[in-house]
Amino acid sequence: MSMRGEKNQAEVLAIMRMSRGPLSAYEILEKLRKAHPKIAPPTIYRALAALTECGRVHRLESLNAFMACKRGRHQHDSILSICDDCGTVEENVDSELLEELSSLIGKSGFKPKRHVIEVHGLCASCRS
Numbered sequence: 022m023s024m025r026g027e028k029n030q031a032e033v034l035a036i037m038r039m040s041r042g043p044l045s046a047y048e049i050l051e052k053l054r055k056a057h058p059k060i061a062p063p064t065i066y067r068a069l070a071a072l073t074e075c076g077r078v079h080r081l082e083s084l085n086a087f088m089a090c091k092r093g094r095h096q097h098d099s100i101l102s103i104c105d106d107c108g109t110v111e112e113n114v115d116s117e118l119l120e121e122l123s124s125l126i127g128k129s130g131f132k133p134k135r136h137v138i139e140v141h142g143l144c145a146s147c148r149s
């Protein structure tokens with residue numbers, strides 16, 4: 022059975038929503054292969070690219086992994102707090118903070134296009 026376009030994206034998204042923490046493209050591929058043994062890596066990469074583009078999935082640069090958006094549609098890039106112990110990720114959106122950051126960076130004439138803010142640490146339940 023072949024998978025195509027939006028159906029691929031829906032399945033990839035469903036897998037990510039079931040996962041507690043972020044998943045690498047390879048982990049997503051392994052999970053999808055249980056239902057679709059012949060699925061090829063480019064299919065996953067295309068689905069991830071489309072989902073990331075529309076904001077339903079975020080790429081975690083520091084982990085080289087992906088997570089489903091936890092905030093619903095948001096215009097500004099989110100701030101991701103990654104627990105180094107259990108792997109859960111909290112997602113916050115703060116447009117004022119990003120604007121402040123942009124204006125600080127902009128003092129030199131630099132024009133920010135995209136913010137990647139990932140904070141590593143321990144979540145509340147791992148700390149207790």
Ligand SMILES: [Zn+2]
Nearest residue numbers: 090091092099
């Ligand atoms: Zn989000």
Ligand SMILES: [Zn+2]
Nearest residue numbers: 104107144147
């Ligand atoms: Zn934790």
